[in-house]
Structure formats: structure tokens, C-alpha cells
Amino acid sequence: MFRSSGCADPEFAQHTIRNRKDIHSISILRTFQRDQHIFECDQHCDWWYRIVSGATRKYRIRSDxxxxxxxxxxxxxxxxxxxxxNHGFSVQAIVEGTTIACYPRKTAEALADSDPTVARLIRVSTVAAIERLEQQMLVVSTMSASERVKAFLVHFRNRVGQAGEDGLALPITRYDIADLLGLSTETVCRAFTDLRERGAISLEGPRQVTIIRPGNG
Amino acid sequence: MFRSSGCADPEFAQHTIRNRKDIHSISILRTFQRDQHIFECDQHCDWWYRIVSGATRKYRIRSDxxxxxxxxxxxxxxxxxxxxxNHGFSVQAIVEGTTIACYPRKTAEALADSDPTVARLIRVSTVAAIERLEQQMLVVSTMSASERVKAFLVHFRNRVGQAGEDGLALPITRYDIADLLGLSTETVCRAFTDLRERGAISLEGPRQVTIIRPGNG
DNA sequence: CGGAGACTTGAGGGCGTTCAAAAGACGTGG
DNA sequence: CCACGTCTTTTGAACGCCCTCAAGTCTCCG
Structure with a gap:
């Protein structure tokens, strides 16, 4: 939009060139071990991050x-x-070798200010997070244990994008699922068993799930 | 940033003038009755909104x-x-005469693209929504009924910003609170009674609450 | 082969839901 | 101003789901 302008002002021209910088070019790639922190809850927000490979969990330890x-x-x-x-949450790598692109916050914000494409990317990403959280809230606050686990599995499969095959390799433990769904580990296990017995899923192994009936039933 | 440039290009100059438009100038003010919809879940997302006065609830009807x-x-x-x-949620006015500024989406997006201040405003607002949802999730998924109600009251008081006085006039019903906290109406009532008996709050009326002890206890 | 962590299953108790009923609050019309 | 109906709020009793505690099995890896 700005870049199509035939402006002759050298300062502005230089600015447009700076704008051409892709957001990825200002990033630093880092690799994390399992359970290593990307950042902790009391840490200052000096970076933005993007997951390149692997997975992370955003969590908080309650007073209890x-x-x-x-x-x-x-x-x-x-x-x-x-x-x-400060962030109010800590973020940790779930799988070994999780790779994350780190953007210096000030630079990234300046880039977002000057490049509408970047601002839009951030906007879409935050809105997606909102929708994920709203969906999550619906699941956590109104569903039974089995429904929650099933909703989690279906949602997770859709996110990893293996639309064709229903076989799903879970990178996370029952503990993680429990803390995500607001249940105890034991209840999550019982829900898996219940779903298997009712024919909604099949388990090739504890972490290898096939969703048979994504809908109700 | 762009506007400080002394560019002589007329197209760009005109653009900068357009950028000067405050986001509020492109809005339409609308007033809603109690329970009137601002938009419904299957509606196309052609507008952005900002609450001017009153309050709204964002909700969804589950299959059950x-x-x-x-x-x-x-x-x-x-x-x-x-x-x-499409929105996945409907939004409804809670109080009579809720006033809302409505921004045509395409115009607002173009404005966000060209004016970093607007983009930043949107970004801060969406991030605030994320933090609200995360807080809400913490409340819903790990707290007991009384804790949830208390957390809601404290959080709500902080949002309306009556820091000095603890007297709080709730614009919403027990039914709304129940659906927000994932509880039944009866349980919300019992939680209010429980908190009153334990001296954490006092009730001057069903909708008039005073928070005595915001912390635990 | 041994150990640690992850997963599974069982029994009992607490908390929130459901069903039921009544009291309170509020606006409308006579 | 009061009577009336409706919506909201409150309380009670019984049931059911999920948590807790406990023990055992499975899996992976050194």
C-alpha cells in the first residue's frame, strides 16, 4: 500500500525499504529441550515468539x-x-527439540507499526488465540469428563491438520491433558477407557489414538 | 511516523490526511434494548464494535x-x-440502553493498516481479551463454586474501576453469573449465601454487593 | 535387567446438579 | 396507591459425577 507510492523523499524511500524486511528476518531461532522454559511468568515481555516445530504449553501454578x-x-x-x-504465564517446551523463532519485541512492534502485513499477521494470530480460548472455555465449563477428552482429541487433530488420516500421535501426557481440561489424571484415563469401550476411539498405544466417531455418541 | 515525512507526492499526502482520521470518526453509534442482539453467531463479520456505555454478554447455545x-x-x-x-458467538446487550460504537470492518481494517496507532489499539484490546479469557479459564477450571463467585466479583469490581468504594452494583442476574462460571443458578445462590455467612461479602440487596475480604478466607 | 515415569483401575467421599417449591423484587394497569 | 403477574432469588433433599487415596501394570531407557 505504502510501497506502491512513487514518493521521491529519501527518508521515506529508506523507510519503505526497511518495511520490506520480512518479519522472519529479525528473528532468532532457538531450540529447547523437553520441559525447558521459553519464558517464565515473572519475566519481562521483551520478546515475541513463533513456534517453528514441536509444541509448548502455557501454564501457571496456582496458590494451592x-x-x-x-x-x-x-x-x-x-x-x-x-x-x-510481565507475562502472567510460563511457557515450556513439551517435546524435545522444540524450535522457536524469537522476535525482539521493540523491533517487532516497530515492524508491526510500519508494515500492515505484519500487523495483520499479529492480529489474525491473536484473534485465533481468542477463539481457541473461547472454544476451550466451552469445553472446560460445560462438558463431562469424556466429552472434554473427546473434544480435546478432535480439536487437537484438526489443529495438527491430519485431516485425511484419523491416527493421532499425542505429544503430551495424561497429566498435561488433565491440567488442560481441569480434570484429574485418573479421570482422564477413565475417559479414554470409556471412549474406547463405547467405540468412539481406538488406542493403538497410550499415545496413539484413532478417532472413530468425531461427533456425538 | 509516516506523517512526519515531508513527502511531496500528492497521493501520499492525501493518504496521510486520510490517516489522520480518528477511528472514532468512522463509527456509527447505536443503542440497544435489554437482550437485543448486537450480532448473532451465524452472522457475517462486517463490523467491529466498541462498548460506549452499558454491558454485553458474548454467548453460545450448546447442542444440549x-x-x-x-x-x-x-x-x-x-x-x-x-x-x-462468521462469529461463532452471539453478543447481546445486558442492560437497557447499552450504547455501542460500530465500525465498518473494511474501513476499520484499512485504517488499522494505515495508522499504527489504530493497529496498536486493536492489538492491545485483543491481547486484553486473551488475558481476560485466560484468567476466566483459571477460575472456571480449578476453583470451587464459592471461589469462582468471589473471583468473579473481585474481577468485575476491578474492571468497572470503583477502586475506592467496595459497593458494587451488579448489572447481571444470577443466571448470567451461573452461565459465565459454568455453574447452576442454585449453586451461585448458595455461593453468595456462603460468602455472606463467612463474612467475605455483604449483600445490601441481591444486586448490591460489598466485598469485605478480597483475598482468601 | 532394573528403575523411573507414565498409565490404568478400584473404592469411598465430597461437591455441584437436578428437581421441587416458596419467597422476594419489580413493573404494569386498574 | 395497591393488586397482580412475571421474573428473579433463595432454600431444601436426593442423586451422580469427579476427586482423592491407593495399588498395580505398562513402557521406555540406561
Missing amino acids: GRRQIADIHLPGDFLGFSSKA | GRRQIADIHLPGDFLGFSSKA
Whole structure:
């Protein structure tokens, strides 16, 4: 939009060239081990992040010591935005060798200010996070244990995008699922068993699930 | 940033003038009756909205007929963003005479593209919504009924911003609170009674609450 | 082969839901 | 101003789901 302008002002011309910089060019790639922190809850928000490969969990430890997982991030997701100075959540790698692109916040914000494409990318990404959270809330606040687990499996499969095959390799433990769905580990296990016995899913292994009936039943 | 440029190109100059338009100048003010819809879940996302006065609820009807409230919007909040063509939620006025500024989506997006201030405003607003939802999720998925109601009251008081006085006039019914917290109406009532008996709150009337002890206890 | 972590299953109790009923609050019209 | 109907709020009793505690099995990896 701006770049199509035939402006002769050198300062502006230089600016448009700076704008041409892809957001990826200002990023630093980092690799994380399993359970290694990308950032912690009391840390200052100096970076934005994008998952390149692997997965992360966004969580918080409640005053009673229990862990609450607010979101799971998969490749393509942006995270690390905050309206306050500190994140209120910690983010941890779930799988070994999770790769993350890190963007210096000030530079990225300046880029978002000058490049509408970047601003739009951020906007779409945050809106997607909102919709994910709203969906998650619906699941957590109104569904039974089995329904929650099934909704999680269906939602997760849709996100990893294996639309054709229903075989799903879960990168996360029952503990993670429990903390994400607001259930106990035992209840999650019982829900898996229940869904298997009712023919909604089949288990080739604890982490290898096939969704047979995605709908109700 | 762009506007400080001394560019002589007329097209660009005209553009900068367009950029000067405040986002509020492209809005239409509308007033809604109680329970009137701002938009419904299957409606096309042609507008963005900002609450001017009153309050709205963002909700969805589950397949079993139960209603789930995902968020309450108060003056200053932006809403209506979606990454898809349709909203997945309906939004309704809670109080009589709720006033809302409506922005034509395409115009607003173009404005966000050209004016970093607007883009930043939208970004901050969506990030605030994310943080609200994450907080809400924490409440819904790990707290007991009384804790949820108390957390709701404290959170709500902070949002309406009556920091000095603890007297709080609730614009919403027990039914709304129940659907927001994932509880039944009866349980919400019992939680109010419980909190009153334990001295955490006092009730001058069903809708008039004073928070005595915001912390635990 | 041994150990640690992940997963599964069982029994009992607490908390929230459902069903039922009544009291309170509020606006409307006489 | 009061009577009336409707919506909201409150309380009670019984049931059911999920949590907790406990024990055992499976799986992976050194």
C-alpha cells in the first residue's frame, strides 16, 4: 500500500525499504529441550515468539500448588504478547527439540507499526488465540469428563491438520491433558477407557489414538 | 511516523490526511434494548464494535440447549473480531440502553493498516481479551463454586474501576453469573449465601454487593 | 535387567446438579 | 396507591459425577 507510492523523499524511500524486511528476518531461532522454559511468568515481555516445530504449553501454578494449562501452542502459533510488563504465564517446551523463532519485541512492534502485513499477521494470530480460548472455555465449563477428552482429541487433530488420516500421535501426557481440561489424571484415563469401550476411539498405544466417531455418541 | 515525512507526492499526502482520521470518526453509534442482539453467531463479520456505555454478554447455545457465556464486555472493550467469516458467538446487550460504537470492518481494517496507532489499539484490546479469557479459564477450571463467585466479583469490581468504594452494583442476574462460571443458578445462590455467612461479602440487596475480604478466607 | 515415569483401575467421599417449591423484587394497569 | 403477574432469588433433599487415596501394570531407557 505504502510501497506502491512513487514518493521521491529519501527518508521515506529508506523507510519503505526497511518495511520490506520480512518479519522472519529479525528473528532468532532457538531450540529447547523437553520441559525447558521459553519464558517464565515473572519475566519481562521483551520478546515475541513463533513456534517453528514441536509444541509448548502455557501454564501457571496456582496458590494451592496445582498447575493449570491455559493453552497448547503448535507450529505457526504466535505467543508472548501481553498488555502488561510481565507475562502472567510460563511457557515450556513439551517435546524435545522444540524450535522457536524469537522476535525482539521493540523491533517487532516497530515492524508491526510500519508494515500492515505484519500487523495483520499479529492480529489474525491473536484473534485465533481468542477463539481457541473461547472454544476451550466451552469445553472446560460445560462438558463431562469424556466429552472434554473427546473434544480435546478432535480439536487437537484438526489443529495438527491430519485431516485425511484419523491416527493421532499425542505429544503430551495424561497429566498435561488433565491440567488442560481441569480434570484429574485418573479421570482422564477413565475417559479414554470409556471412549474406547463405547467405540468412539481406538488406542493403538497410550499415545496413539484413532478417532472413530468425531461427533456425538 | 509516516506523517512526519515531508513527502511531496500528492497521493501520499492525501493518504496521510486520510490517516489522520480518528477511528472514532468512522463509527456509527447505536443503542440497544435489554437482550437485543448486537450480532448473532451465524452472522457475517462486517463490523467491529466498541462498548460506549452499558454491558454485553458474548454467548453460545450448546447442542444440549444450555447457554455458555464466554465473556462480559464493559465500556471501552472492543469486540467482533474474527479470523473466520462468521462469529461463532452471539453478543447481546445486558442492560437497557447499552450504547455501542460500530465500525465498518473494511474501513476499520484499512485504517488499522494505515495508522499504527489504530493497529496498536486493536492489538492491545485483543491481547486484553486473551488475558481476560485466560484468567476466566483459571477460575472456571480449578476453583470451587464459592471461589469462582468471589473471583468473579473481585474481577468485575476491578474492571468497572470503583477502586475506592467496595459497593458494587451488579448489572447481571444470577443466571448470567451461573452461565459465565459454568455453574447452576442454585449453586451461585448458595455461593453468595456462603460468602455472606463467612463474612467475605455483604449483600445490601441481591444486586448490591460489598466485598469485605478480597483475598482468601 | 532394573528403575523411573507414565498409565490404568478400584473404592469411598465430597461437591455441584437436578428437581421441587416458596419467597422476594419489580413493573404494569386498574 | 395497591393488586397482580412475571421474573428473579433463595432454600431444601436426593442423586451422580469427579476427586482423592491407593495399588498395580505398562513402557521406555540406561
